[in-house]
Amino acid sequence: MSYQALYRVWRPQTFSDVIGQNAITQTLKNALVTGQTSHAYLFCGPRGTGKTSVAKILAKALNCEHLQDGEPDNTCELCQAITAGALTDVIEIDAASNNGVDEIRDIRDKAKYAPTQARVKVYIIDEVHMLSTGAFNALLKTLEEPPAHVVFILATTEPQKIPATIISRTQRFDFRRITAEDIVKRMQTILDDKQITYDKQALLVIARAAEGGMRDALSILDQVLSFGQNHVTVENALDVTGGVATAQLGEYLEALQAHDIAKALTTVEQLLAAGKDAGRLIEDLIAYLRDLMVYQQAPKLLAEAETELVDAHFKPLAQAFEAQQLARMIAVLNETQGQLRLTNHPTIYLEVATVRLGTAAPAQQPQAAKETQASPTVAALETQLAQLQQTVAQLQTAGITPAVARPKKKKHSLKVNKTKIYPILGSATRKDLDALKEIWPDLLSMLTVTKRAMMKISEPVAASPDGVIVSFDYDILVERAENDAALMAELKAGLQKLSGKQPEIVLVQSQAWPQIRKDYLQANGAPKGPQKKAPQTPPVVKTITDLFGDEDNITVTDD
Incomplete structure (x- = not known):
């Protein structure tokens, strides 16, 4: 058979x-x-x-x-x-x-x-x-x-x-993933039955590579037996799984802890040159860092089987690294692991990750160093504060109360472009405005989704054969729309398609529009001196005006 x-x-x-x-x-x-x-x-x-x-x-x-x-x-x-x-x-x-x-x-x-x-x-x-x-x-x-x-x-x-x-x-x-301890015991039973010698650490390497699957563990064991001529050694297990020896992981992390990036990069290149799998290297590093974190917080939680893989670097590293550093390093390695799946050049990403791991984060800088860097600035500010306090005390002794000048808030206002608005108002008619309002919804529907969202709160307020005035509720939207060349081009193209004309488009802020129109009327032929008494607005018209706004939008017909 x-x-x-x-x-x-x-x-x-x-x-x-x-x-x-x-x-x-x-x-x-x-x-x-x-x-x-x-x-x-x-x-x-x-x-x-x-x-x-x-x-x-x-x-x-x-x-x-x-x-x-x-x-x-x-x-x-x-x-x-x-x-x-x-x-x-x-x-x-x-x-x-x-x-x-x-x-x-x-x-x-x-x-x-x-x-x-x-x-x-x-x-x-x-x-x-x-x-x-x-x-x-x-x-x-x-x-x-x-x-x-x-x-x-x-x-x-x-x-x-x-x-x-x-x-x-x-x-x-x-069904749960099978623990490394249970996998090791099963492999020991099989090897003892077959009368094959083994190193226990080799079985731990295989168990970790199997990731909780007994079938995967036995398949790897089969390969190791074929590779090692009926003797299971750590070296053979590492070669078959593409894993890295625990001592090499310890050396790599020791170099990072000392910020010796050159040594850490050399270690990475040596491991990859020896045929180690980049993805497997990261998994082994994450597992090592996890063991360090668990050992720091609760040494008893580290399984007995896992302690078999502890090397001489383990305990010194557990004392040297802070929990926050270990968490950051695991996060960087996880991110790199995702990048490796999308590239054929893992060396580059591993080198970048090594540099990031070996460079201390700003939050990890010693507190004494921060204080040393900040001390000249703090001393200068303290000197200025003492001088100001002394001056205030002298003024108060002399009976003078110092006045503190408060900076005025600058009110942001848009500049009204009268050279464009006034010509449009000069020839604006109700007919042109009504025609524009009729096609306005169709014009908006022709815009792209993002442009349409911006123009949703706009409204045409005046129109002439050669120009259109559009009001917005907010200054920031007026500025954004004016600076959006693509939007203005889409609006002009849409008006050309719907009305056969390509008028000039001017944008104004809705709150400023009444004052703009008033200034135009005063500057362009608004009658001066005594005026005839304007006819009194009927109450019903006043009520409608209060509801709907400007009287220009309301047509009164006497029956």
């Missing part, structure tokens, strides 16, 4: 063999013992944490002829057939390649038939989140009211992609 990977040979065959999921396995065993199993299960969790293995064990337990305390005996005919994958009543489906409506309808139709050999027909659907919307809808009714002889076990790494209607019809179990 050809060689089989370790994770296949050592796949758990009973609930007690499953590593790191005690809460789940105990719950399932109790349900089997009491006969309170569900018709549908949802197994969620990261890759390599035992979802499919537990699904197969559960399928065996549901059909085992000699169930013992919820555990399958693995000796009966049905257990052995399920282990070999030869029982037709236990159907494994990969939803990644069978995700259509037709495949699920086929399952739904066949689920109606009773099992041929087993007591319970079990459907294990792996990566169920890959099913299409139509396929989920086809599965929905069957999950809600399945035949009594059918159990569905759904497994996924991305439960957030599964419709809530599916999740609510299943019994959900969340």
Whole structure:
């Protein structure tokens, strides 16, 4: 028989063999013992944490002829057939390649038939989140009211992609990442069984690289065994995982702590030249900094397995770095980690990160240095203050109360461009203004979204055949619109399209507009001297004027 990977040979065959999921396995065993199993299960969790293995064990337990305390005996005919994958009543489906409506309808139709050999027909659907919307809808009714002889076990790494209607019809179990300690113990058991020697630190390196996945850990162990001729060493584990020795990480951080950026950069170049993976280097650095932070705050929380990787630099660094510095360094490395995914030149980003890490942040400068830098300025200010206090005291002795001049606030006002406004007012007519107001909404709709938002609070107040005066509520918007060449071009182009004319556009502030118009009337032919008494405004017209503003906007017709 050809060689089989370790994770296949050592796949758990009973609930007690499953590593790191005690809460789940105990719950399932109790349900089997009491006969309170569900018709549908949802197994969620990261890759390599035992979802499919537990699904197969559960399928065996549901059909085992000699169930013992919820555990399958693995000796009966049905257990052995399920282990070999030869029982037709236990159907494994990969939803990644069978995700259509037709495949699920086929399952739904066949689920109606009773099992041929087993007591319970079990459907294990792996990566169920890959099913299409139509396929989920086809599965929905069957999950809600399945035949009594059918159990569905759904497994996924991305439960957030599964419709809530599916999740609510299943019994959900969340698989956790397996701890480094549990992974190391499992690898020790396997290596002892195979009579292979190993360094414990090498197993810790593999466990960290596996990131909580037992299958990944055993795959890496397989590679290390092939690479190292049946002996597991730290060097081989680092070479296979692309990781960096803890001592080298300590040297790198020691150089950064001493602000020796040149030495730190040299270390980075040496590691990359030796074939170390840039992404893996950053992950190892973050893990090292995390260990330093945990050790500073609560040394007992650092797991015993993790302390095996502590080097001679660790404790001095824990004393030298402040928690705030460690948090900042982790943030910089996290940012760099995101940048590495988008580049083919990781060296550049690692060098930039090294310079940033080795340069002290302004907040980290020693307080004494800050005081030294600030002392000349403070001394000069203190001298001036003493002189002023002495002068005030002398004036008060002489009976003179010093007056403090308060600076006046400058009122920001826009300059009115009379050379453009007055010619437009000279030929402005009500007809031209009414025509402009009629097309104004269409003109605004032709602008881009940002330009339209700015012009929403504008209003035409005067118009002539050759010009338009537009008022705004705020000075700042008048300035911004006047300086926006693109906006003025869009307005002129829109007027050309809607009216066939391209008039001059002048902007004014709405509060200033009445005074501008008054000044124009006084300067251009407003009658002087005694005037005829103006006719009294009828009360109804006054009420309407109060509501709607200027009388120019109101037309009074006598019937």
